[in-house]
Amino acid sequence: MISRSIGDLDEHCFSVVTFDDEQYLIASITEGTLKENKLWFIPLPKSSDSIVENLNWIKLIDNLDSFYNFVTFEGDLLYLKTNFQAEKFCVITINTKTNEIQEIISEDKNDWLEEVTRVYNKYFLVQYLSHVKSILYLYDMKTGQQLRKFDLPIGNISVWQDEIYLKE
DSSP states (O other), rough: EEOOOOGGTTEEEEEOOOTOOOEEEEEEETTTTOOOOOOEEEEOSSTOOOOOOOOEEEEEOOOSSEEEEEEEETTEEEEEEETOOOTTTTEEEEEETTEEEEEEEEOSSSEEEEEEEEEEEEEEEEEEETTTTTHHHHHEEOOOOOEEEEOSSSOOOOOOOOOOSSOO
16 A cells, blocks of 8 residues: 555555556555545556656546445456445446446345455456355356355355466
């Protein structure tokens, strides 16, 4: 996490991530203790020898009205977990070229969407919280179609991470 004060961004904290293919640098910007965040990104140069001196951030989401958590990307699509118009969270894509937003996994009426992890390059493993129990589903990444429910004994999944998209 980087915390920096610059002009109108006083008291903002920046959390910056990229992935193994280093296609984008993505910044989540929060203010104080708010969970709501801005989401900026910058395409990275193809050469690992390049140094970008003046970052011209693309301000994909530049207000603090909702929470946006970066999940993954595919081409020009950024996949995000958000509570924008979805109190219990949903998964959307934002096209980095057109700013078009598309809902991929809708908000569940009863359960809270807690975690989304990309697996095998084309699926999402999605964890919901339902009456203090974790429920796990497999979704098609592009269509948002639910493919499978994993029956788990009573309990809660507390930690799980992905390797870069895992290999089939």
